[in-house]
Amino acid sequence: MLITLLSVGSPKDTCVRELTDGYLERIRRYSPVAVKAVRQEPLGSGSGTDAMKKEAQKLIPLMEGCYNIVLDKDGEVMDSGAFANFLNKRIMSGIKVMNIIIGGPMGIDTSVKKKAEKTMALSRMTFPHELAMVVIAEQVYRAFAILHGLPYHK
Numbered sequence: 001m002l003i004t005l006l007s008v009g010s011p012k013d014t015c016v017r018e019l020t021d022g023y024l025e026r027i028r029r030y031s032p033v034a035v036k037a038v039r040q041e042p043l044g045s046g047s048g049t050d051a052m053k054k055e056a057q058k059l060i061p062l063m064e065g066c067y068n069i070v071l072d073k074d075g076e077v078m079d080s081g082a083f084a085n086f087l088n089k090r091i092m093s094g095i096k097v098m099n100i101i102i103g104g105p106m107g108i109d110t111s112v113k114k115k116a117e118k119t120m121a122l123s124r125m126t127f128p129h130e131l132a133m134v135v136i137a138e139q140v141y142r143a144f145a146i147l148h149g150l151p152y153h154k
Contacts (some may be wrong), residue, residue: 001090002032006062007041008055008104011130018038021138024154030144031091035133040104048106056109059101064122066097068116070108071136073126075119080153091126100140102132 011017020035027033038126041051057083067090078086090098107130113119124133147153 001014001095002034003027004066004097005033005035005102005136006059006099007035007102007129007133008059008108009129010035010037011133015129015136016130019134020137023134023141024036026141027137027144030148033066033140036043038062039070041106043105049109050105050154051104053111055104056111059108059112060115063099063115066099067095067118068099068101069120070101070113070116071103071132072108072113072119073121073124075124077121077124080139081146083139083148084113087140087143089095100135100136102114102136104128150154 005020024033024035040057041054041134043051049051059148088114101116103112122139127135145151
């Protein structure tokens, strides 16, 4: 199964990119993984709702034919073990591509949430979208570590 981290905007901070890349390399030992980004709308261009709608128009075509998880603070909260089991069930079910969708600084439009199969929260706290990329990459790697019995997850 290809796991795609699909985000609004790309991390600009080199530390964030390096951390994310490190986890992606670890994930590749167990599964193909990719990062795709759609252009973030300028924050000063109208209301935040308008920006999110424009970003949604770019995200929705990339969701077609995939199993889609939207990261949102109001989604289901899972611990790492539950996420590992969830990921394993998707792998065993034969899903070809799973998108994990990370919104931009304004959040993510309702139309994207409605189209997704799952809405998941990293926490009830709100994170900058760049940090969310690092956290979900680490959790995907942790899930594979759990599934393969590695000492990484203690």
